[in-house]
Amino acid sequence: xxxxxxxxxxxxxxxxxxxxxxxxxxxxxxxxxxxxxxxxxxxxxxxxxxxxxxxxxxxxxxxxxxxxxxxxxxxxxxxxxxxxx
Amino acid sequence: xxxxxxxxxxxxxxxxxxxxxxxxxxxxxxxxxxxxxxxxxxxxxxxxxxxxxxxxxxxxxxxxxxxxxxxxxxxxxxxxxxxxxxxxxxxxxxxxxxxxxxxxxxxxxxxxxxxxxxxxxxxxxxxxxxxxxxxxxxxxxxxxxxxxxxxxxxxxxxxxxxxxxxxxxxxxxxxxxxxxxxxxxxxxxxxxxxxxxxxxxxxxxxxxxxxxxxxxxxxxxxxxxxxxxxxxxxxxxxxxxxxxxxxxxxxxxxxxxxxxxxxxxxxxxxxxxxxxxxxxxxxxxxxxxxxxxxxxxxxxxxxxxxxxxxxxxxxxxxxxxxxxxxxxxxxxxxxxxxxxxxxxxxxxxxxxxxxxxxxxxxxxxxxxxxxxxxxxxxxxxxxxxxxxxxxxxxxxxxxxxxxxxxxxxxxxxxxxxxxxxxxxxxxxxxxxxxxxxxxxxxxxxxxxxxxxxxxxxxxxxxxxxxxxxxxxxxxxxxxxxxxxxxxxxxxxxxxxxxxxxxxxxxxxxxxxxxxxxxxxxxxxxxxxxxxxxxxxxxxxxxxxxxxxxxxxxxxxxxxxxxxxxxxxxxxxxxxxxxxxxxxxxxx
Numbered sequence: 269x270x271x272x273x274x275x276x277x278x279x280x281x282x283x284x285x286x287x288x289x290x291x292x293x294x295x296x297x298x299x300x301x302x303x304x305x306x307x308x309x310x311x312x313x314x315x316x317x318x319x320x321x322x323x324x325x326x327x328x329x330x331x332x333x334x335x336x337x338x339x340x341x342x343x344x345x346x347x348x349x350x351x352x353x
Numbered sequence: 354x355x356x357x358x359x360x361x362x363x364x365x366x367x368x369x370x371x372x373x374x375x376x377x378x379x380x381x382x383x384x385x386x387x388x389x390x391x392x393x394x395x396x397x398x399x400x401x402x403x404x405x406x407x408x409x410x411x412x413x414x415x416x417x418x419x420x421x422x423x424x425x426x427x428x429x430x431x432x433x434x435x436x437x438x439x440x441x442x443x444x445x446x447x448x449x450x451x452x453x454x455x456x457x458x459x460x461x462x463x464x465x466x467x468x469x470x471x472x473x474x475x476x477x478x479x480x481x482x483x484x485x486x487x488x489x490x491x492x493x494x495x496x497x498x499x500x501x502x503x504x505x506x507x508x509x510x511x512x513x514x515x516x517x518x519x520x521x522x523x524x525x526x527x528x529x530x531x532x533x534x535x536x537x538x539x540x541x542x543x544x545x546x547x548x549x550x551x552x553x554x555x556x557x558x559x560x561x562x563x564x565x566x567x568x569x570x571x572x573x574x575x576x577x578x579x580x581x582x583x584x585x586x587x588x589x590x591x592x593x594x595x596x597x598x599x600x601x602x603x604x605x606x607x608x609x610x611x612x613x614x615x616x617x618x619x620x621x622x623x624x625x626x627x628x629x630x631x632x633x634x635x636x637x638x639x640x641x642x643x644x645x646x647x648x649x650x651x652x653x654x655x656x657x658x659x660x661x662x663x664x665x666x667x668x669x670x671x672x673x674x675x676x677x678x679x680x681x682x683x684x685x686x687x688x689x690x691x692x693x694x695x696x697x698x699x700x701x702x703x704x705x706x707x708x709x710x711x712x713x714x715x716x717x718x719x720x721x722x723x724x725x726x727x728x729x730x731x732x733x734x735x736x737x738x739x740x741x742x743x744x745x746x747x748x749x750x751x752x753x754x755x756x757x758x759x760x761x762x763x764x765x766x767x768x769x770x771x772x773x774x775x776x777x778x779x780x781x782x783x784x785x786x787x788x789x790x791x792x793x794x795x796x797x798x799x800x801x802x803x804x805x806x807x808x809x810x811x812x813x814x815x816x817x818x819x820x821x822x823x824x825x826x827x828x829x830x831x832x833x834x835x836x837x838x839x840x841x842x843x844x845x846x847x848x849x850x851x852x853x854x855x856x857x858x859x860x861x862x863x864x865x866x867x868x869x870x871x872x873x874x875x876x877x878x879x880x881x882x883x884x885x886x887x888x889x890x891x892x893x894x895x896x897x898x899x900x901x902x903x904x905x906x907x908x909x910x911x912x913x914x915x916x917x918x919x920x921x922x923x924x925x926x927x928x929x930x931x932x933x934x935x936x937x938x939x940x
Contacts, residue, residue, distance in 0.1 A: 276611050277604060277638055294638035295611050323593075324816050329617040329921055331820065345615040349593035351815050351854045352606030352637070352665075352683040353808060 269304055269340035271311065272297045278348045282317045295345075302338065309334040311344060323349040354454045354571075355482055359471060361555040362401060362460030366471075366484035371454050377874055379411035381437040382845035382890045383455050384426025388435055389893040391457075394900035398430035398547070399524050399554035401461035407448065407515075407560075408456070410847015414449025414570040417582050417869045418589055420847045421446040421658035423532070423543070431526035431547040431717070431759050432776040432801040434898040438543035439805070439844055441658040442532030444513035447562040449847075450569050451475055451482045462556025468493045468522070470559035472508070475566045489558040494519055496710040496747075497531055497539035500559075505537055508561050514539075516559040518712015521549030523749050525757030526777065527717040528553065531709070534657060534666075540679055541657055544714035545803065546778065547759070570873065578872025581865040585852065586662065588862025592855035594817070595663045601851065602654050604637030605667035606683035609782070610691070611636045616814050616823060617921045618787035619687065620780070622694045622733045623723035624773045626920045627787045631696025635686055637667075643698060644670050663851055669702040678702035678709075684804075687782035688719020693726055694733030704736075704743055711747035713757075718743060720760040720779025728767040771913045776801035776903060785910055786919040786926050788813050790821070790829040790836075793928055797908045797936040798837065799894035805850055807836035811857060818857035826928040834936045841887035846870055888940050895937055905934050 274297050275282060283292060292298060302314060308325050312318075312334070324331055326345040327338065338344070354371040378386055384406040396402035406426045413420050423445035429436035448456065451473060462469055470489035473482055492500045497518050504514050513533055520528035528549030529542040552558075572578050589595045600608050610632050613619040617627035633639060644652045647670045657666045657680070668679035681702055689695060689704040708715045722739050725731070731738030745753035755766045760779030764772030773780040778801030785792025790809030798806035809832050811817040821832065843850055846866055856862035860880075867878050878886070898904075914926040 274615070276615075277600060277608060280638075293633065293642060294636065295633040324612065324814075326615045329615060330824075331616070331814075331816075331822075345612075347612050347615075348600065349816075350600040350604070350608045350612060351594045351811070351817060351851075352601065352609035353804060353810070353851065 269302060269338070271300045271302060271338060272343045273300050273311070274345045276345065276347045277350055279317055279321065279346055282315055306338055307334065308332060308336045308338065308344070311338065317346065321348050323347055354452050356455045356457065357453055357482065357484060358457045358459060359484060360460045361458060361462045361469065361557060364462070364469070364486050368481055368483065375454065377876055378845065379413070379454065380408055380422065380424040380845045380847050381439070381841060383408035384424045384437050385435060385890050385894050387455060387457060388426045388428065389897040392428050394897055396428060398428045398433070399550060403428050403551055405458040405548065405551045405555065406455060408454060409445050409449035410845060411873055412869045413847035414446045415572060415578070415873060416660065417848070418586050419661045419663050419849045419852055421660055422847050422849055423448060424844060425530050425543040425548050427548055427551040428901065429546040429548070430524070430550050432778050434776060434801065434901055434903045435799055435894045436546035436548060437800065437844065438530070438545045438548050440530070440532050440541050440543040441661070441849055442513060442534065442541040443659050444515050444532040444562060446659055447513045447564045447567070450564060450567040451562065452568060452570065453482055458555055458557060461554065464556070466490065466493070467556065468558035469556055470561060471557065472561045472563065474563040477566050492558055493522060497712060498710045501533065501537060501539045504559060504561060508563065511563060511565050513562045513564070514559060517549035517552040518710065519747060519749065520712040520757060521553030523754065523757060524550045524554060526550070526759035526762060527714050527721065527757050528712055529714045531712055534679065535655065538679070540709045542714065545716065546800065549712050572873050573875035574872045577868055581868025581872055584861045584865025585869060588855040588859040588865065589662055589852060592859060594854045595851065598653060601663055601665035604641050605654050605665055606637070607640055607681060607686045608637035609683045610686060611638065612814060613783065616787065618784040618814065618823065619691050620773070620782060620784045621691045623692065623727040623771060624780070624784065627784050628921055629691035632691060634696045635690040635698055635701060639698060640667055640669055640681060647672055648674055661849065663849070665851065669698060678706040681705055684782050685715035685719070688716050689739065692719050692723040693739055695736045695739065697736055700736035700740065703740055707740065707743045707747065711743070713743070713746060716781050717759050717779045720773060721756050721763045724760055724764045724769055724772055725756065725767065727771060728769055772911060774802060775910065776907050778802045783810055784919060786914055786924045787922055788823040789826045789926070789928055790823070790832050792910055792926050793829050793833040793933060793936060794837065796910050796933050797833065799891065799898055805840065807833045807840055808850070808853070809833055809836050811854065817854055824922060824924055826932060829928065830932040830935045834940060835884065837891060838884045838887035841890040842883045845886065845890060891940060908933050
């Protein structure tokens, strides 16, 4: 299945080494192919984003836990700990 | 410790000891107590019977980190209710170091185009502060970026400044009280609720504090205070959000743009969508990367006020590396950006700087322009048109005065039904339909639509202090109530509200805050007292509002948000009136 993925803030550093993604700015979507049935945790592993640096994961605009099972066409946003106001 | 009263009617002042009943108050607790006790709830906010109260927090002026905060309070010309508007500046610490726990400005100078300034300084011979009046008329009608250098030139470098801009002279509902930033610029604000106009209505333009010789804040129990301070520092330095080169220090508060957009809760084009296609271009990350490109190096953020170790204030730079504006906060960035359909950081920064120069609240300004864009005065996305509208406000033209009245006022003038305001105050940067808890805070806060009054965004969006589903109304009245009470305590303590991100997750930090307060005051509070002390402040504010005619019927979200589904989640605001009423009924 194919996902549209966005990495935000500090997490953009995990694009380094991937020629297709290296120069994308924060929040720019890119496509990722994963086997059917993959979860958010599988996606983080595939992207080599360390679990402990991830605070919030959104699937189609809704926050979901890491064992959330993804579907073809899902849009995923991955955030480190952030705040403001 | 002193309470200073200034009477603008006869230009007199008195410096007296702080009454016993006020010994354990500071910040918002102090301003709201005095306003509730001394201001007739039905008085005209711009008349002689309103009072403008300034109070540093309990630990302000001490070495407690991130605590140079001041509360300004009065009856609000924007909402008609009580107002506390919080700002960070050396002005706060200087007032505290003069051992002034409350400065109460009363009466009204005779109107003849004359404006006065106050100069507070330490009288070493008498061992107490003293007040001098000076003629500030030369500064009337001027841009604050012109005024501040002249005031420094007159009084020297060892001062702090507060004042109002032309917006406060005009009497706008949208007029903040300005304070100096660390670079002596007029960019720190008690922005919300029109308090700049309360100041201007009294014939008061400036309050200058001289820090020379001031004795500092006495601490009753040094050891306890130090223990608390260390716990607070540890919490702030270790939490991912508040630590050096953490999210706030790197990206500033505008780091929220992307996550609010992702969650479908970034109000766009006058609250008609929760998603803005230009969000990423205006986000904190874009500010960081844009500065890096324009300056040729990474730029981390600075402190808005002395002693802050979070340091979240950014500066946006022009292509030639000169300063465009400081600070482009999340709320300003959103209000003048997504909410107006504008995606240019350069244009947003231009508008922020204009607001700072005219003394306008950026949130109220952007919320107002959003409504006016929907009315068709200028199209969404027209940043030059928006810049022109801010100039109209600064010039005091008839159109500018309509806009300066605030979101609710301008919406009425143009016959609009989609007006995002509660109690007349424009909504900040979170959509109530996409984040139900913050909508409850907007509806029920004593302040009108105010995100800082009970920031449920922390658990609803950011995963701070647990995680809660933003779309469900279940349990959110209690959540908002708890946040509102805890916030009233933090606003009383003198700490910046942003310490909450760390201390909500790190229990020892929360203890530290209470120990710092106990160390200063000699009280014996525990963390269990936070909610109780905060609730007392809220009850005083609520009683004032009810007597001013702002009962529970005004604790409501605008009708269109109950009937018009918001994309992308197609939600309406589905919190029942009973749930809204329970926030204060069960306080």
